[in-house]
Amino acid sequence: MTTEATSESPYYLAAGSEQKAIRIACERGLAVMLTGPTGCGKTRLVRSIAAELDRPLVTVSCHDDLTASDLLGRYLVVGGDVRWVDGPLTTAVREGSVCYLDEVAEARRDTLAVLHSLLDDRRELFLDRTGESVPAAPGFALLASYNPESRSLLKELKPSFRQRFVTLSVTYLPPEQEALVVQHESGVPEDVATALVRSAVALRRSEHAGIEPPSTRLLVAAASLVAAGLPLESAVRIGLVNPLSVEGAVALALDELLRAEGVLT
Amino acid sequence: MTTEATSESPYYLAAGSEQKAIRIACERGLAVMLTGPTGCGKTRLVRSIAAELDRPLVTVSCHDDLTASDLLGRYLVVGGDVRWVDGPLTTAVREGSVCYLDEVAEARRDTLAVLHSLLDDRRELFLDRTGESVPAAPGFALLASYNPESRSLLKELKPSFRQRFVTLSVTYLPPEQEALVVQHESGVPEDVATALVRSAVALRRSEHAGIEPPSTRLLVAAASLVAAGLPLESAVRIGLVNPLSVEGAVALALDELLRAEGVLT
Amino acid sequence: MTTEATSESPYYLAAGSEQKAIRIACERGLAVMLTGPTGCGKTRLVRSIAAELDRPLVTVSCHDDLTASDLLGRYLVVGGDVRWVDGPLTTAVREGSVCYLDEVAEARRDTLAVLHSLLDDRRELFLDRTGESVPAAPGFALLASYNPESRSLLKELKPSFRQRFVTLSVTYLPPEQEALVVQHESGVPEDVATALVRSAVALRRSEHAGIEPPSTRLLVAAASLVAAGLPLESAVRIGLVNPLSVEGAVALALDELLRAEGVLT
Amino acid sequence: MTTEATSESPYYLAAGSEQKAIRIACERGLAVMLTGPTGCGKTRLVRSIAAELDRPLVTVSCHDDLTASDLLGRYLVVGGDVRWVDGPLTTAVREGSVCYLDEVAEARRDTLAVLHSLLDDRRELFLDRTGESVPAAPGFALLASYNPESRSLLKELKPSFRQRFVTLSVTYLPPEQEALVVQHESGVPEDVATALVRSAVALRRSEHAGIEPPSTRLLVAAASLVAAGLPLESAVRIGLVNPLSVEGAVALALDELLRAEGVLT
Amino acid sequence: MTTEATSESPYYLAAGSEQKAIRIACERGLAVMLTGPTGCGKTRLVRSIAAELDRPLVTVSCHDDLTASDLLGRYLVVGGDVRWVDGPLTTAVREGSVCYLDEVAEARRDTLAVLHSLLDDRRELFLDRTGESVPAAPGFALLASYNPESRSLLKELKPSFRQRFVTLSVTYLPPEQEALVVQHESGVPEDVATALVRSAVALRRSEHAGIEPPSTRLLVAAASLVAAGLPLESAVRIGLVNPLSVEGAVALALDELLRAEGVLT
Amino acid sequence: MTTEATSESPYYLAAGSEQKAIRIACERGLAVMLTGPTGCGKTRLVRSIAAELDRPLVTVSCHDDLTASDLLGRYLVVGGDVRWVDGPLTTAVREGSVCYLDEVAEARRDTLAVLHSLLDDRRELFLDRTGESVPAAPGFALLASYNPESRSLLKELKPSFRQRFVTLSVTYLPPEQEALVVQHESGVPEDVATALVRSAVALRRSEHAGIEPPSTRLLVAAASLVAAGLPLESAVRIGLVNPLSVEGAVALALDELLRAEGVLT
Numbered sequence A, B, C, D, E, F: 001m002t003t004e005a006t007s008e009s010p011y012y013l014a015a016g017s018e019q020k021a022i023r024i025a026c027e028r029g030l031a032v033m034l035t036g037p038t039g040c041g042k043t044r045l046v047r048s049i050a051a052e053l054d055r056p057l058v059t060v061s062c063h064d065d066l067t068a069s070d071l072l073g074r075y076l077v078v079g080g081d082v083r084w085v086d087g088p089l090t091t092a093v094r095e096g097s098v099c100y101l102d103e104v105a106e107a108r109r110d111t112l113a114v115l116h117s118l119l120d121d122r123r124e125l126f127l128d129r130t131g132e133s134v135p136a137a138p139g140f141a142l143l144a145s146y147n148p149e150s151r152s153l154l155k156e157l158k159p160s161f162r163q164r165f166v167t168l169s170v171t172y173l174p175p176e177q178e179a180l181v182v183q184h185e186s187g188v189p190e191d192v193a194t195a196l197v198r199s200a201v202a203l204r205r206s207e208h209a210g211i212e213p214p215s216t217r218l219l220v221a222a223a224s225l226v227a228a229g230l231p232l233e234s235a236v237r238i239g240l241v242n243p244l245s246v247e248g249a250v251a252l253a254l255d256e257l258l259r260a261e262g263v264l265t
Helices: A016-027 A042-053 A068-072 A088-095 A109-113 A175-186 A190-205 A216-227 A232-244 A248-260 B016-027 B042-053 B068-072 B088-095 B109-113 B175-186 B190-205 B216-227 B232-244 B248-260 C016-027 C042-053 C068-072 C088-095 C109-113 C175-186 C190-205 C216-227 C232-244 C248-260 D016-027 D042-053 D068-072 D088-095 D109-113 D175-186 D190-205 D216-227 D232-244 D248-260 E016-027 E042-053 E068-072 E088-095 E109-113 E175-186 E190-205 E216-227 E232-244 E248-260 F016-027 F042-053 F068-072 F088-095 F109-113 F175-186 F190-205 F216-227 F232-244 F248-260
Strands: A031-035 A057-061 A073-078 A081-086 A098-102 A124-127 A132-135 A141-146 A165-169 B031-035 B057-061 B073-078 B081-086 B098-102 B124-127 B132-135 B141-146 B165-169 C031-035 C057-061 C073-078 C081-086 C098-102 C124-127 C132-135 C141-146 C165-169 D031-035 D057-061 D073-078 D081-086 D098-102 D124-127 D132-135 D141-146 D165-169 E031-035 E057-061 E073-078 E081-086 E098-102 E124-127 E132-135 E141-146 E165-169 F031-035 F057-061 F073-078 F081-086 F098-102 F124-127 F132-135 F141-146 F165-169
Touching (some): A016 A042, A016 F216, A031 A042, A031 F232, A042 A057, A088 A098, A175 A190, A175 A216, A190 A232, A190 A248, A216 B016, A232 B031, B042 B057, B042 B098, B068 B109, B088 B098, B088 B124, B190 B248, B232 B248, B232 C031, C016 C031, C042 C057, C068 C109, C175 C190, C216 D165, D016 D165, D068 D073, D068 D109, D175 D216, D190 D248, D216 E165, D232 D248, D232 E016, D232 E165, E016 E031, E042 E141, E068 E109, E088 E098, E175 E216, E216 E232, E216 F165, F016 F141, F042 F057, F042 F098, F057 F088, F068 F073
Parallel strands (some): A031 A165, A057 A098, A098 A141, B031 B141, B098 B141, C031 C141, C057 C098, D031 D165, D098 D141, E031 E141, F031 F141
Antiparallel strands (some): C124 C132
16 A cells, blocks of 8 residues: 555555556456445546556546437537537547546446447447447546445446446545545645544444445545634534535434534534 | 625625635635525525625526536527537636526436536536536636425435535524515515514414425515505515415414414404 | 406406505516416406506416426527527516416426526526526516416425415405306396306305316306307206216216206206 | 208218207307217217318317427428428418317327417417417317216316316217118118117117227228128127127127127027 | 138138138228237238238338327438428328238327328328328228237227227137148148147147247247258257246246147157 | 357357257348346357358347337438438348347337337338338348346336247356366466356355356456456455445355355455
């Protein structure tokens, strides 16, 4: 595990062995699936991998209404004529970029179906609208992520799809490293960063039904408010308690936990 | 808390500390979520913030059928050729305006997905139809609101979305200030304004199942009718009782409450 | 209450105080909601208001599939070029007409969302397709109606929408006035009109499960048939009993009630 | 009641008083609803009325996917330009024809909503796509039909819609007249026609759960097969038993009934 | 019943009286419905009828998403202009062909609605997009089929639709004739054909829950494999057992039945 | 059974008799259905058949939103004019290629309906948009696959569809052959390949509820990671355990099974 951050990936201070495995898989032409809780740093990890592979990164946030055309491209009428415009996936395949499908379990199955020929040894993308087969350029890599906790029954990925990816589970940074990140990104002093991370760890461990684990991003947001002059208590409330709770009972449990950590009084 | 109203925001006489926190968050590039009951003044607060930041305000009322194109823009055929027309969100990002997504929990998830790259440290908007990435101009701020009381299970915002916002909960003005607003906006004398606000407070406190808390706007409407010459009783019925109740039983309970406050006889 | 009918509104002989309240609300820029049973004269009342305000009236019958474009307008391709055509709501806003949304509870929520900026103190309509903001011209008034009896759970208007309207509940004309209307519109002698109205009152009071209250329009229809030479009994059957009942049991109950009123034998 | 058939309406030998009532309603500008079982002759009655009124007849078979555009018309691109093409309802309104909406309860509510302004004293059709209001030309009449037996809960017409029509219930011809029609249309001798009608009457009276009442049209079809040389038994089976039954148990009950009438052995 | 096969219909060796009844119905302008199990030869029978009537045959396989336009035709943009292209039904009506709607119960009701004017004595097709009424050319005949066993509740044809057809139920060929067909189409010796047909008869008689009756087509397929050199046992497994069963329990029951018939060992 | 692999099909070392039966069926013009578990090599088998028949292969991955147009083709506007572009199925029919419909049970019924005329003795494809009938060129063959284990009730293929195919069930390669494939494709030594295949066999035999059978592809992926220098344990976790399990309990059961096989410690 390394704590060195390259200038291209200043944030992600972690999990060197995982990063190595992902890089190897990408280099062998294997697609990679990352699983883990919301906000544990999957997106940042992918950016770090792309920097290490020295390839551009194309990110697609998946959702219910993402169509195959949104990935592949479409015909547009320009000047009375028709021009094909590549979608982000086609661009990545053609240019040998890293393509990252964030929250892939949210996508519709028909949209995922266009990936099949990319994910076996054909390694090509078929554009049914133009009849073109686009072979993956050298350097092309496909990564995807989903959160096993939040998946619903309707959205469960099919085994035949999951078996097309090697799969790593990712989790939060170790506390000391997360505190360094919070300090670095927000400009707060070490003790504030440490107190916020300590609170986050307590919240993530909590087994209270309605409490959601806070992301590193949220800690940075709360810390930013402190750095900008808000009192710690206000910043924690606005930046941590409120975004995590929508019900009174949960807010009370949160308060109690955070008071135990000394960030609320 | 200040009771001074600037000429740009004549109405919102309140919550100075909240307004300061929101301003700081916007200046630090953090997105802000406002929660609170219907009609407590969230929209007005946003207008006040935009005035303070001295930026134009773009408001989008969210709903089930708001598409990503409605936010981002679309191609239009003009004179046989095709012209891209920015949507309200793209306009705000490009011009560094304040963008306010009212009732954001009503929007479809795919529509919300276009916000992701704006809400992390990329701070840019990706127009998939044109392939353009629009970086947020200086001054761009994103605010959103939802009403935790009215959200349905289907419409619940995902934690991964909520954690992208610092979050403040907003509620009604204190009675004396609300009365000042009602008086100022409608032109009724102080005692009428005070009686109406007193009724509103009673209704908001009521635990009767079907009684909805009246908005400040509704009090101003009822007061306007009085100012225009309608008897108080008629104005209260038309402007307060009827809009709040659709069932006979509720109307009776309302009547009773309002008689207790002396605005109905 | 006045029984004078102006030449512009020959029918609506009623509810002077209600009409005055509506006129005042319109003049103060408040939107007005009318509630009441089917066929009690809401549409006619709106026409009478428009006549009194001396503004053109634009009526939109709301339904499930009314789109925002149906209200706002759309681009049409004409001669190879594109022309924007205002929808009925935009026309009314631009020209300062009275706009009446009949059965507004039937409309889809996304369609109603376009009304929001018209219904608060912005008083402007935003055309997202053109990017134009259309301020309400002097004289613009917005009225809407729904029938609280027939609303389904799915169609219930949201409190945040209902609180944007002052609200009057409307009901049938008093019997003597309704008889005058029936007589005037159909040309039947007074006794026939009176008998028909007496029957209608009995039907409206009936608590028999399947009996629907007849509208004034239906009484006029039945009376017209009598005036055209059909026997009273046939006319009542064709014009009153049949349109009100789809089941045998209800038809029998109707017959009994109408026999008691002497219009069937 | 007349048994004379004009050359324009050779079939409908019936219900003179009903036909007169319908004609009067049409002439008074009232819309007419016909109710009754499948195949009792509603369509033929409408054709007879149109012939009597000496106006062209436009028939629209309603169904789930009939859009407002299907009734009103649409823009078509011809030669690079756009031309408006009236739909069948607009044509009828413009030309003063009789418009018949067959099985109107099958139509979607939004499609029915376009009828509202035609069905009250405005008597005009609003084409929202062109902004044109088309007043009903002299002679325009609107008739509709539905079968109260087959309506489902989802398809039930709203009272506010039903109350816009005077309503007649129609049923099968008396046996002697139906036999004359069967004889006239198929060319079979009187005894065959009489036997078939007697069977039909028995089937219509049957209270056996699955037996559907046969239409006059079906009797004519069976009779046609006899006239073309098929044995009566085969013709009855192919033309009467089979179209009426989809289950074995019902077929047996049908057989028994028909054997009792002597048309099967 | 004839065992003569004309050169145009080499397969259908059957049911001369049925074929005659269908021909008569077609000649009298009556629409014909064929009911019966999957694969009993309905399609072949229709081809035989078309050959006998000496008219071209247009077949449409009905399904959930078959639109009215798929039957009637549509406008296509060619060379900047718009050209109407007839659909298969319109073609058949215009040219006096035989039109066969296979599995008509699968079609959507709105699609079936376009048939109504063809199925009564108007005998014309109305193209709502062009406003054209196309009268049926001499020789036009309409046949349809459905399988009463497989119909679901949602797909049940309405009585008003079924009563527009004379209806024949069709079933499998008698064993000796089916064996002749299998022998003729595949080229296997008589004993193999006989054994396969005997197995089919046993399977069709079986009351085992999951066993589906095999079609004649399937017997021909299995026989073809034998004729091409596969061992009988392999051919029966690939061509008969596997296509009929998706569950192990059913496969075992099938095996047992087929072993009893001597085609599996 | 042959263990010879031609240069065109280096992978599929198997099931010679099955391959021969499929080839014969294709040559006789019979459509072939392959059933079997996910990842057992159906796709590879099809490629092997196409190589043996010396015809190009067109693969279509079926899914919920695959339209008939996606198979048949569509009109595209190019240079102001309209050009028809064949879809993959039409291309295969026209050029006499092998067409493979992967996971055909996922497709919508209306999409499958376009296959009907190809699957009986007509052997032609009807393009309803152009009115063209495309006869199958010599060499055309149609293969399809589905996984009986994963089919849902909604997606069950209709008997009338299944009976149009001769059907073979396919399963995993025998262990020694699968190990050869793993070794050949990944470059790992024999003992690693053998250990991985032994683990796979154990997992496929396991009756633990949540354990999915691993595909040969997944074994090759895990082996590739070992060949690239990852420790066996990491490679097995990333390449085998994680893609197969989404729940902790299942992961534990997997671990135990794999420890028993000696690939995890």
